[in-house]
Amino acid sequence: MGDIFFGVDYYPEHWERSRWETDAKLMQEMGIQTVRMAEFSWHKLEPQEGEYDFTWLDDAIALLAKYGIKTIVGTPSAAPPAWMINKHPDILPIDTMGRVRGFGGRHHDCQSNPTYREYIRKMVTKLAKHYGENENVIGWQPDNELGNSHFDLCTCDNCRKSFQNWLKDKYQTTDKLNQAWGTAFWSQEYNDFSEVFTPRITVTGENPSAMLDWKRFCSDLIIDFTKEQTDIIRKYAKNQFVTHNFMGFADKVDYYKLGELFDFVSHDQYPGGFYLPETATPHEKNHVLAATLDVIRGYKNQTYWLMEQQSGITGWETMGRAPAPGQLSVWALQSIAHGADAIVFFRWRTCAVGTEQYWHGILPHSGNPGRRYEELKTTMQEMLPLMKKMQGSMPKAEVGMVFSFEQDYAFQIQPHHKDLDYIGQVQKYYKALYDQNIPVDFISDKGDFSKYKLLVAPLQYLMNPKLEEKYMSYVKNGGHLILTMRTGVKDDNNLCMTDRELPGRLSEITGMEVLDYDCLRNAFVKVEYQGREYQANIWSDLMHLMPETEVMATYASEFYAGEPCITRHAYGDGCCYYIGTEPGEELMLQLMENICHGANVEKLADRIEDVEYMTRENASTRWLFVINHSDKRKEIPQITGYTMVKGKKMGVLEGYEVQIYEKLK
Ligand code: GAL
Ligand code: ZN
Numbered sequence: 001m002g003d004i005f006f007g008v009d010y011y012p013e014h015w016e017r018s019r020w021e022t023d024a025k026l027m028q029e030m031g032i033q034t035v036r037m038a039e040f041s042w043h044k045l046e047p048q049e050g051e052y053d054f055t056w057l058d059d060a061i062a063l064l065a066k067y068g069i070k071t072i073v074g075t076p077s078a079a080p081p082a083w084m085i086n087k088h089p090d091i092l093p094i095d096t097m098g099r100v101r102g103f104g105g106r107h108h109d110c111q112s113n114p115t116y117r118e119y120i121r122k123m124v125t126k127l128a129k130h131y132g133e134n135e136n137v138i139g140w141q142p143d144n145e146l147g148n149s150h151f152d153l154c155t156c157d158n159c160r161k162s163f164q165n166w167l168k169d170k171y172q173t174t175d176k177l178n179q180a181w182g183t184a185f186w187s188q189e190y191n192d193f194s195e196v197f198t199p200r201i202t203v204t205g206e207n208p209s210a211m212l213d214w215k216r217f218c219s220d221l222i223i224d225f226t227k228e229q230t231d232i233i234r235k236y237a238k239n240q241f242v243t244h245n246f247m248g249f250a251d252k253v254d255y256y257k258l259g260e261l262f263d264f265v266s267h268d269q270y271p272g273g274f275y276l277p278e279t280a281t282p283h284e285k286n287h288v289l290a291a292t293l294d295v296i297r298g299y300k301n302q303t304y305w306l307m308e309q310q311s312g313i314t315g316w317e318t319m320g321r322a323p324a325p326g327q328l329s330v331w332a333l334q335s336i337a338h339g340a341d342a343i344v345f346f347r348w349r350t351c352a353v354g355t356e357q358y359w360h361g362i363l364p365h366s367g368n369p370g371r372r373y374e375e376l377k378t379t380m381q382e383m384l385p386l387m388k389k390m391q392g393s394m395p396k397a398e399v400g401m402v403f404s405f406e407q408d409y410a411f412q413i414q415p416h417h418k419d420l421d422y423i424g425q426v427q428k429y430y431k432a433l434y435d436q437n438i439p440v441d442f443i444s445d446k447g448d449f450s451k452y453k454l455l456v457a458p459l460q461y462l463m464n465p466k467l468e469e470k471y472m473s474y475v476k477n478g479g480h481l482i483l484t485m486r487t488g489v490k491d492d493n494n495l496c497m498t499d500r501e502l503p504g505r506l507s508e509i510t511g512m513e514v515l516d517y518d519c520l521r522n523a524f525v526k527v528e529y530q531g532r533e534y535q536a537n538i539w540s541d542l543m544h545l546m547p548e549t550e551v552m553a554t555y556a557s558e559f560y561a562g563e564p565c566i567t568r569h570a571y572g573d574g575c576c577y578y579i580g581t582e583p584g585e586e587l588m589l590q591l592m593e594n595i596c597h598g599a600n601v602e603k604l605a606d607r608i609e610d611v612e613y614m615t616r617e618n619a620s621t622r623w624l625f626v627i628n629h630s631d632k633r634k635e636i637p638q639i640t641g642y643t644m645v646k647g648k649k650m651g652v653l654e655g656y657e658v659q660i661y662e663k664l665k
Contacts, residue, residue: 004070004138005387006380007034007344008362009308012060013044014351019367020063023348026369028067030362031380035064036307036344039074039144040106043081045123052126065136072243072344073131075229077120078144079106084119091116093154096201105355106144110154111225112162124232132236139241141307142229145268146222146244147252153218155198164193166217180493181209208413212494215409222253223261230261245307246299248292249423251412254405256444259299266307267296268346271331272320273310286612286629287434289331291427291442293338294395295403298442303339303392306332308346312360312372319358324631326656328372329379333658336383337614337625341391345376382646386623386660393618397441398601399433400452401426402460404445410462410494416486417519417538425458425582429482432585432592437604437613449474454599460487460503462494468505475509476572480599483510484579485517485539501544509576511549511569516542518558526556527565527587534587540565541580552577553591566591608634611653617665624661631655 008027012020027035038045038057046052061071085091085103093101093110101108109116124142131137153159171177174190183189188207190196199206199214230242241263246255248267259265271289296304309332314320323331332343349363362372403426411422433440433456441452445467449455455474460467460483468488475481488503490496497504501513518525518540527536533556542560545551545567553566567578575598583591596603604613610630616623624642628634634653639661644650647659 003388004033005342005384005391006031007036007072007342008032008311008348009344009346010035010037010060010064010348011351012037013041013056014353015349017059020060022367024064024067024069026363026373027064027069027348030373030377031384032069034070034072034138034342034344035348036072036074036141037061038076039141040076040079042076042079042123043083045076045127046081049083049087052123054127054130061131061134061136070136070138072139072141073127073137074141075120075124075127075143075233077109077123077142077229080109080116080119084116088113088115090156090158093152094156094159095152096155096199097152098155098200107148110156110158111221112154112158113156114158117225117228121228121232124229125236128233128236132233132238132240137237137240139243139263140233140237141244141266142226142233142242144245145247145250146226146258147250148247153221153252155200159221160196160198162221163198163214163217164196166220167196167213168193170213180495181207181213182493182495183207206413208410209494211413212406212409215412216406219253219257219405223258226258227261243305243307246296249295251405251408251423255299256405256446262300264302264304264341265296265299266305266344267293267335267340268308269293269306269331269335270308270310270314272323272327273314286610287431288427289334290338290434290612290614291430291440293335293340294430294440295442297339297395298403298444301441301443301447303341303394306335306340306343309335309343311345311347311362311376312350312364313358314360315358316355323372324656325371325375326631329375330627330629330656330658332376332379333383333625334612334614334627336387336390337395337612337616337627337658339395339616341387386645389621390616390618390623393616393621393623395439395441395614395616397439398453398599399438399440399596400443400447400449400455401430401433401440402445402455402457403442406492407459407461410490411459413494417521420538420582422459425484428582428585428588429456429458429592432588433596434612435589435607436593436596437607438596438601439604439614445470449479450477452479453601454480454482454596456482457487458482458484460484460506462490462492463488463497463504463506464492465505471506471576472509472571475574475576478573480575480577480595481509482577482579482595485541485581487578502541503578509569509571510567510578511546511571511576512543512564512567512578514541514543514580518542518560524584525558525565525581526561527553527581527583528556529553529566529587529590534590535584536565536581536587537584538582539580541578543567543578543580553587605637608636610634611636620665622663622665624663626653626659626661628653628655628657 347361642661
């Protein structure tokens with residue numbers, strides 16, 4: 001987006017006006033080029049119904065512009081004000097327990113509520129008309145982290161009606177609905193669409209087919225809610241971009257579809273978040289951070305922005321650790337290495353009021369620039385010329401990892417095993433690639449598989465003939481494909497497949513069929529691979545092989561000891577691996593190393609603990625990032641054929657140092 005590479009999230013409305021100019025000056029000195037503002041400020045923009053007051057925002061935009069800083073306007077629909085809620089209490093969402101969620105946090109709204117939607121249309125139209133041609137406004141962010149703060153999506157009567165309409169559109173007749181949901185079970189048939197409920201807490205387990213459609217509906221509702229805003233913005237703001245702050249693997253809305261509404265996607269990255277499991281050592285987290293950035297790049301298959309990059313200790317009621325000197329820069333540079341074209345830090349100054357008093361900004365409460373300010377200033381100044389050159393360049397991955405929201409939904413509904421979750425499983429495969437310094441693209445199952453040497457497709461549980469066909473032709477045309485346990489189990493309605501043994505028609509490429517299985521509840525299984533014994537978890541598929549299929553590993557415990565566990569089958573010009581269990585970490589790494597080798601996939605470097613390698617490239621240039629995630633000095637092999645463009649000393653990475661190398665192609 002032009003020449004903008006660094007920014008901050010700014011809340012001038014939380015501070016005295018007399019401070020604003022000092023902020024603008026400090027921002028300019030630091031290298032800040034843009035701010036995002038106003039995304040929660042409904043009341044400040046419309047203090048009483050129909051009385052709009054944008055003067056404070058006009059003034060802030062103009063003042064910042066004097067210091068060369070452009071604005072991204074957030075629409076305030078994540079925080080409907082008290083006057084509105086009091087006048088129309090039905091805007092408040094109702095959770096699955098049937099309880100009204102009250103005013104006092106944020107996103108206390110029902111996204112299908114027609115009154116609320118009308119208020120939003122009015123507000124966004126006013127804002128877009130007012131700022132759509134303001135040369136100091138470069139872009140827009142409708143709402144904030146759509147899908148967040150909606151633990152249970154709303155189940156009110158409006159949502160019920162919207163859901164019924166959505167179902168009518170999809171199925172036309174209740175006969176079709178009854179069939180798709182398998183309602184013969186427990187007498188759940190519907191005579192009319194108006195009989196369908198939104199899911200409230202039930203006495204016993206819910207209908208998995210109904211729940212899958214409910215999750216799809218909720219995702220579509222969020223998209224529809226957002227599209228109403230982006231349509232208005234685009235009408236009046238023809239030369240400004242529209243983006244949104246996504247949250248990595250968050251699941252409430254299908255980000256591939258949501259991404260279609262935006263010029264580019266943005267992401268909020270909080271590596272030190274106190275929400276990560278307490279036991280996670282830094283190294284355990286690094287691959288999750290990397291995967292999160294890669295999946296963001298995958299949603300539109302293009303470079304992205306960080307709209308909120310951690311700038312200090314995170315915390316609400318409790319807090320995370322203080323980022324060590326250098327660590328904030330490491331995290332920002334990791335975002336850039338994976339494809340960020342701009343980094344906006346959250347937030348400018350640590351807030352003195354409200355819920356986020358301990359979610360620290362670049363400046364501390366006192367407003368005096370300190371360690372974080374100085375560190376990030378240096379980083380911005382060093383990186384600016386490089387960011388200009390790198391803009392639009394992409395990592396080039398030889399491995400694709402299929403990631404699907406629908407598979408995630410299906411496993412949320414029926415995880416099978418207490419330790420199985422779809423995203424966690426995807427990340428386990430990812431880690432084995434990350435640990436070998438092999439770049440990975442996340443790709444939708446509707447994307448183009450053909451550019452990858454190796455395609456990893458864990459848990460392809462919901463299957464349809466079109467997707468089967470895609471996998472089959474990928475392998476036939478020379479691709480190396482990994483399929484795993486729980487593939488081809490269900491159709492798109494979340495009903496079990498019954499025509500053939502698992503994995504259905506895909507058995508033509510896997511060269512095996514699953515005749516039985518074992519869920520490893522409170523147990524694990526031993527697996528023998530290349531003469532060594534390893535641990536595997538969660539699941540054992542018991543299979544029957546076609547004669548030409550190769551056994552790569554066998555079970556070494558349980559009543560099926562000696563039977564095949566991991567197989568390889570040549571098909572057309574390619575081959576398909578089938579992994580009938582969840583390999584433990586050691587087995588996973590070993591196995592993935594061999595599979596990558598077999599597919600001729602290149603590693604960027606041999607593994608050094610806590611050191612990450614990543615590349616970006618465009619038509620003329622390739623950049624190599626080497627990132628030290630630890631505070632320890634690391635010896636690294638000399639990098640030949642490249643020029644060092646950032647870094648202290650070739651061959652040595654200081655603690656929390658990032659080096660960047662450049663090569664003309
Ligand atoms: C993000 C959100 C911000 C702020 C931040 C810190 O999820 O977009 O508005 O709340 O977290 O909690
Ligand atoms: Zn509702």
